[in-house]
Amino acid sequence: MADRLSLEKLEKLKKQALGAVARAHARKALDELRVRYLGRKSEINTLLRGLAELSLEEKREIGARANEIKQELEAEFAAWESAALKRELEQGDKPDLTLPGTPAHFGRRHPLNIVAGRILKVFEGMGFKYVEGSEIESDENNFTMLNMPEDHPAREMQDTFYLQNVEGRGEDAGKLLLRTHTTPVWIPVMKNAPPPYRVVSCGKVFRRDAIDATHLPFFHQIDAFAVDENCSMADLKSTLEIWARELFGPQTQIRFRPSYFPFTEPSCEVEVRCFLCQGKTCSTCKNGWIEMLGAGMIHPAILERLGHDPKKWRGFAFGLGLERVAMVAWGIPDIRLFYENDLRFLEQFSL
Template sequence: MDIEAHERTVRSRIAEATDADALRAIEREYLEKGGVVADLLASIPTLPPTERKAAGQGANALKRAVTEALESRRAALDGAQLEAELAAPDFDPTIPARPLDAGSLHPITQAARRLEEIFSSMGYHVLDGPEVELDHYNFEALNIPKDHPARDMQDTFFVSASGDRSDTSGALVMRTHTSPVQVRAMERLEPPFRAIAPGRVFRQETTDATHEHTFHQMEGLVVGDGISVAHLIGTMKTFLREVFERDLDVRLRPGYFPFVEPGFELDARCPFCESGCRVCKQSRWIELCPCGLVHPNVLRAGGIDPERYSGFAFGLGLSRLVMLRYGLDDIRHLMGADVRFLEQF
């Protein structure tokens, strides 16, 4: 059979094929190993030399013709099949799709983002710091030297840099607070500046409804000329107004933290009641965060001259804020990874 006869035959067979299986059979018969085109090519060396070139071109032309014809017939059949499906009465393209489980942001993430928005609008940098921290930043530079009793206030996870469990040098710790970012910020930024640093912190705690080994804080730090307690109070009131959407009174009680002097506990008026409730334990005040003016030793550790500049710092409990906001009574829900809990947010 000559090439043209082959081509006529295969074209008409392809045109008559009504499904993908039939086209696939033709494809095998002509184009694959041991098929018509392969046989034609294999026979070339047996031909007289003058005919070989034409035979080769003919075989390749047949291969192209079959490939193209198969392709266009397949497209035509697919199109016809789609039209048939759309026309069939049992297919309704207007039925809504099944809903996908899209997930949602964790309430801590939502709170952190809201606070970042609020403080960014007040000109604060949003900073990040390492969760595995040097003892230097977590303690030393924050005015908590090795033998300082304040180290006992924070039960610490120590990390061995060598992976050797007997290595108790304690040079690396899981940060016990977000305060190390204060010193890192002072090293990076020129005063005056304002910065917040939300993040995870770790304590070696026995967990219960109010204690968790992993929780979230947000550090705040302002350094500049003549920064005073009045600036601190003004900032906290502004931030509370943004979060609770109304003015809340605040009060300062003396508090001891080695990295501030003077140090305070800042309380806010309970936003949930007029005369005492479960959240404020009937006191009408809610403990909000430790804060104070940055200790001169800490400024010095960050390379800032305490004679020239002063600053305030606060350590908001993000986990605590979220518990307050949603009336949660057990902190373990937050990191518990229970989807039934998380689905509510």
């Protein structure tokens, strides 16, 4: 019975282990001690095999004490490592401040940010003020105020994301939606200050489009408008000519083609002479011209609805899809590439 497991043997083994840890002078020695006293085949576990020979009460007492000893040894090992780390830091070499620093690795701007920055810079240079709009809009601002009545097809559920239970909004939750265009930014601007205005806005818009190479349920638009006493289509054309030449080159030409938008009258599609083939016809343009944006003179009914006399004030407006411009400018075949976070794609673009 001399080899019978007892508390005294456990305490003796603990004292032996603590002494060995105190005498350890290297991490390798400490790791060996950890395996010896706390590993799966440690001396403590070997000793505990003798529990089978003890009574139930002795098993409980010695088993509990064995767990306490393991915890005490773990704490001692951790204290040794903490003290060793402190010594290493205190005794380590001081940094040489005369050595050249390690250059920071900077990421790249997203291609859509690059295009947006270039476009906004052009308009801000022409005196347009940047205004941020809300992605959650009321049905009234998104449609009614912009000449889209209750029976307009854009209000259909299959075209628009309507919202419910929106917290923190005073409007009826059933009349809130994710904006389908950035044009609603006109409303607060024209309501809260008198003309003249020159405003540009950029942001995400949402539509229930089927996903394919040219469509997503969300994309980005840039919308701009100007209101003054003498605004005309000539002002609109000169503004867009400056924009096109700044963005695509000094020889770029534009042309207007009649179109329809509910918030402008007259309305037009603006096409840019293909800057890839110089109008000679290529796989991108097909006919020498690239459709780029929609534009027109602000509808008199909208000006009147917002409290401005359409006989005194006139304005022009235009809007373009950011992804559309980027895809044409860089020959990108699929709109989904912008959102896949593939570094092989994103690293190709720079300012």
